[in-house]
Amino acid sequence: MTTLDLSASPAPPHALLRRIVLKAEPYLYCFPALFLIAAIMLVPLIVGLSYAFRDLVLLDPASGDYIGLTHFGEIWADANFWNALQNTAIWTIVCVALQFGLGLTLALLLNQPFRGRGLIQALVFLPWAVPSFLSGLNWAWMFNPVIGPLPYVFQALGLMQTPDNILSSPDHAIWGPIIAMVWWGIPFFAITLLAALQSIPKDIYEAAAIDGAGAVERFRSITLPFLAPTMAITVLLRTVWIANSADLIVVMTHGGPADSTQILASYIFTQAFQRLDFGYASALAAVMLVLLLAYAMALVAVRQTLLARH
Amino acid sequence: MRNPGYWIFHYGLLALFVVFALFPLFWLFKVSITPNDLLYSEGVRIWPSRMSFDHYGAVLRHSDFPLFFRNSVIVSTLTAFFSTIFAAAGGYAFSRFTFGGKLWIVGLLLVTQMFPLVMIVAPIFRLLAPLGLTNSLTGLVIVYTAFNVPFAVFLMQSFFDGIPKELEEAAMMDGASRFQALLQIIFPLTLPGIAATLGFVFTAAWSELLFALMLNSSTAASTFPVGLLAFVSKFSVDFGQMMAAGVLALIPVCVFFFFIQRYLVQGLTAGAVKG
Amino acid sequence: MASIDIAAVRKSYGATPVLRGIDLTIANGEFVVLVGPSGCGKSTLLRLIAGLELIDKGEIRIGGRRVNDLPPKDRDLAMVFQSYALYPHMSVRDNMSYALRLRKTPKEKIAAALKGASAKLGLDALIERKPRALSGGQRQRVAMGRAIVRDPQAFLFDEPLSNLDARLREQMRFEIKKLHRDLGATSVYVTHDQIEAMTMADRIVAMNEGVIQQVGSPSDLYDNPANLFVAGFIGSPAMxxxxxxxxxxxxxxxxxxxxxxxxxxxxxxxxxxxxxxxxxxxxxxxxxxxxxxxxxxxxxxxxxxxxxxxxxxxxxxxxxxxxxxxxxxxxxxxxxxxxxxxxxxxxxxxxxxxx
Missing domain, CATH: 2.40.50.140 (Nucleic acid-binding proteins)
Incomplete structure (x- = not known):
């Protein structure tokens, strides 16, 4: 009624333009993020990968030549590498398993309504806000029998004969950074799993309860299948982040004593910033990238089959 | 309803979690208020016989810490701001459009989470140095924004996925352009998600040490993690002051995180860590 | 109000054709119901009219004006969604006046339009509430109110009653029909429920697999179905x-x-x-x-x-x-x-x- 004046107008000349703009719209929205990622992460990644094939030692003007696969041969023969790889596996698996188990327990506890839930949730999630190297310093302090309480706690629990510093024991030192990492990482699992738990429709539980399913049966047949996709992606991300995170180890043990806590990430860090051998460090990093990509693809494949089953 | 026995177990277990989460923070605080002369003699006491805030005074008055703190606030705030804007735009596109190459972009974002960042320190330094972006807070903001955008995109996408598409369509039928619909209808509903993303990125930027250390060597452009490290590497390690600085540095992130964590849960409930 | 002309419209998603050549003319003031099983293309057709999707081939005219490439906001149509799509952060008043405010309608005119619409729908007591404080039936009314305050060229309904219980559905059917009688507005109504189609439509468009099977009055389709599909779809108990x-x-x-x-x-x-x-x-x-x-x-x-x-x-x-x-x-x-x-x-x- 108000548009009679327009009703005679022909097809707008900019119709084609509108279609082009509509097609381009999602790319425009993505552009700033993608540009930044490409410039600051992908281009340096490619440059960094190219270092793996060069003899590049900082402050050594004679270095810089292309040496092909020499670094990779050295890695193959490097006992420190194999030791670090083994430690990486232990470190990553133990950290992820503990964070996951405890995070899931916490999420299940927080998923039921009770008095004080909001406050408790906020408190138990706090460790995530603590910078990891600060938490590393703090935990190292707490493990020290002169100034920290933990050795006495361990002794009281019967875990230790005498209150010693766990970080100076070649057999057990890795547990120091692991405890710090678990402390810091539980909230991430708890948050994502709690969110997944809360998106499970309540009536499914009611239906199962009416059908006579007990608590354990309900957990096994409803909760777990619903959580599985979230678990897969969360475990994937955390595994990669934990495998890559060197700071707690560098701060707490420097990889020692006797390389017993050296993981790949901290080994790379040491190669790059203490020996300034960027070429070798990049080669190690490239190996690690390939291993993590292989792992991620395997996990994604598992997740697809899990999803396909539902 | 469950029996009382269950609730004893429930609260007991939660109490253990709370103690585990808070005890290290308590210890940090305890060391920071222990006078130097008692630091070792009363090292394992749960509370020192004398309290003193001298460490705080020293940190605030006689160190560069206020400068580091200021730098950290600037860098983290700007990083959180830009990351969230870019991630909101990208997450919106991921949530609302199907377009060619989407899968490749997702794959690309995942790859950025896969490699040790140590690997790209040197290339980034070489990239930024000629642009005058080393020893500069701007450089750090750019680098941190790039690091945090991939995860933030997934986070924002999950928030957008939780908002029905019909709301925008209704707004467009009501006479809004897509952009108006985004601003007036979708944006107000995403505020919890935006708060959560801001908090997440702020926390990450606040804690970052490696690039802060490698890109900015001058005191004037150092952030507080670097400053904190300076307490350690000096010959006379002043643990009391370091812990006091640590406590001060923790206050803003903890307060921030304390308030945003429930939005994180809310927002993720809607969707996409699953998808 | 305006007529809607649809000529040789085709639409596919990727390689899947959804509409395979639709021709349909909807007269000014007519109440047309698109009916068919899910996946028949009826909702897609409605969304093409609305401008929420772009057509691949063919032409759509509203009031004689070609709208193929107009964005939804320039088509001056109102739509009622199945999920109601009320803006959760706005009160009933703001929900209903949003379109008018976008158009920069003077305040007094908005107030008058709101008053008229809320009286018609019995929403006066709810005007300050947020959608979450409303029952399903009340939300449905607000969605209707949001459409009628605007006095648009035509109303589009996308299964608006599917989320209501049987009793409420019957009542809203009656109210929508009465509203149509009072306003005389061109209406396109999508449903999978043949009873809604039979009771409300001036004309029914029965669709299946992206093709119009038959167009006619409810009694026409009931008595003289053009094919087995229409014969089986219309009528309960079924033929x-x-x-x-x-x-x-x-x-x-x-x-x-x-x-x-x-x-x-x-x-x-x-x-x-x-x-x-x-x-x-x-x-x-x-x-x-x-x-x-x-x-x-x-x-x-x-x-x-x-x-x-x-x-x-x-x-x-x-x-x-x-x-x-x-x-x-x-x-x-x-x-x-x-x-x-x-x-x-x-x-x-x-x-x-x-x-």
């Missing part, structure tokens, strides 16, 4: 389809099921297998011995009458009668079909056969 034959006998052409003759057909009808369509309520039950013989399988009383399931020469068949007959399972009955109250369809194509 019976029996495997039958047309045969030439001493008394002329007739249609038979098994050995039983059901009805006479015009002499021009070709002989051979056919599908016989019988509306349950058009079948008359008689004493055994009269008409075709069948056995009672099951009796379902509906209150209004009863549905009698029969076995006719091994084929299942439903009849509906308002009489309360003392029938029992296993009993034998006769059935008769009055002339002109059945349809014949070609078995292969499903198209209606003349006669």
């Amino acid at each position: 019976n389809f029996l495997q039958a034959r047309t045969v030439a006998g001493p008394g002329g052409m007739s249609v038979t099921v098994g050995q039983a003759e059901i009805a006479k057909v015009p002499p021009a009808t070709p002989t051979g297998p056919v599908v016989l369509g019988l509306r349950p309520e058009r079948i008359t039950l008689t004493a055994p011995g009269q008409g075709a013989q069948a056995a009672v399988d099951l009796v379902e009383p509906t209150g209004l009458g009863m549905i009698v399931h029969l076995d006719l020469d091994g084929q299942q068949l439903k009849t509906f009668t308002t009489e309360r007959l003392p029938l029992k399972a296993g009993e034998r009955v006769g059935l008769m079909v009055p002339p002109g109250s059945f349809c014949l369809f070609a078995p292969g194509t499903g198209e209606r056969l003349a006669g």
Whole structure:
């Protein structure tokens, strides 16, 4: 009624333009993020990968030549590498398993309504806000029998004969950074799993309860299948982040004593910033990238089959 | 309803979690208020016989810490701001459009989470140095924004996925352009998600040490993690002051995180860590 | 208000065609219902009219103006969504006035329009509430109110009653129809519920697999379905389809099921297998011995009458009668079909056969 004046107008000349703009719209929205990622992460990644094939030692003007696969041969023969790889596996698996188990327990506890839930949730999630190297310093302090309480706690629990510093024991030192990492990482699992738990429709539980399913049966047949996709992606991300995170180890043990806590990430860090051998460090990093990509693809494949089953 | 026995177990277990989460923070605080002369003699006491805030005074008055703190606030705030804007735009596109190459972009974002960042320190330094972006807070903001955008995109996408598409369509039928619909209808509903993303990125930027250390060597452009490290590497390690600085540095992130964590849960409930 | 002309419209998602050439003219002030099973393309057609999707081929005109490339905001149409799509952060007042505020309508005019619409829909007491504080039926009314304050070129309804319970649905059906009578607005209404289509429409557009099967008044579609799809989709209880034959006998052409003759057909009808369509309520039950013989399988009383399931020469068949007959399972009955109250369809194509 108000548009009679327009009703005679022909097809707008900019119709084609509108279609082009509509097609381009999602790319425009993505552009700033993608540009930044490409410039600051992908281009340096490619440059960094190219270092793996060069003899590049900082402050050594004679270095810089292309040496092909020499670094990779050295890695193959490097006992420190194999030791670090083994430690990486232990470190990553133990950290992820503990964070996951405890995070899931916490999420299940927080998923039921009770008095004080909001406050408790906020408190138990706090460790995530603590910078990891600060938490590393703090935990190292707490493990020290002169100034920290933990050795006495361990002794009281019967875990230790005498209150010693766990970080100076070649057999057990890795547990120091692991405890710090678990402390810091539980909230991430708890948050994502709690969110997944809360998106499970309540009536499914009611239906199962009416059908006579007990608590354990309900957990096994409803909760777990619903959580599985979230678990897969969360475990994937955390595994990669934990495998890559060197700071707690560098701060707490420097990889020692006797390389017993050296993981790949901290080994790379040491190669790059203490020996300034960027070429070798990049080669190690490239190996690690390939291993993590292989792992991620395997996990994604598992997740697809899990999803396909539902 | 469950029996009382269950609730004893429930609260007991939660109490253990709370103690585990808070005890290290308590210890940090305890060391920071222990006078130097008692630091070792009363090292394992749960509370020192004398309290003193001298460490705080020293940190605030006689160190560069206020400068580091200021730098950290600037860098983290700007990083959180830009990351969230870019991630909101990208997450919106991921949530609302199907377009060619989407899968490749997702794959690309995942790859950025896969490699040790140590690997790209040197290339980034070489990239930024000629642009005058080393020893500069701007450089750090750019680098941190790039690091945090991939995860933030997934986070924002999950928030957008939780908002029905019909709301925008209704707004467009009501006479809004897509952009108006985004601003007036979708944006107000995403505020919890935006708060959560801001908090997440702020926390990450606040804690970052490696690039802060490698890109900015001058005191004037150092952030507080670097400053904190300076307490350690000096010959006379002043643990009391370091812990006091640590406590001060923790206050803003903890307060921030304390308030945003429930939005994180809310927002993720809607969707996409699953998808 | 305006007419809507749809000409040769096609749409596919990737390689999947959703609409395979739609031609339809909706007159000014008409209430047209698009009906069909899910996936038939009815919602896509509505979204193309709305401008929420772009058409691949063809043309859509609203009030004579070609709108193919106009964004939704420039088409001046109002839409009511299945989920209502109320803005959760706005009060009922703000929800309803959003469109007018976007148009920079003067305050007094907005107030007047709001007053009129909220009075019509009985929303006066709820005007300051947020959507989450409303019941399903109230939300539905607000969604309607948001559409009518604007006085648009046409109303589009996308299954607006699907989320309501049966009683509320019946009431809203009545209210929407009354609103249409009062406003006289061009309306396009999408539903999968044939009862909504029958009760509300001036004209029904029955769709299946991206193609319009038939357009006509409700009684037209009910009495003269163009094919098996329409015949089976419209009407409840649904039309019976029996495997039958047309045969030439001493008394002329007739249609038979098994050995039983059901009805006479015009002499021009070709002989051979056919599908016989019988509306349950058009079948008359008689004493055994009269008409075709069948056995009672099951009796379902509906209150209004009863549905009698029969076995006719091994084929299942439903009849509906308002009489309360003392029938029992296993009993034998006769059935008769009055002339002109059945349809014949070609078995292969499903198209209606003349006669």
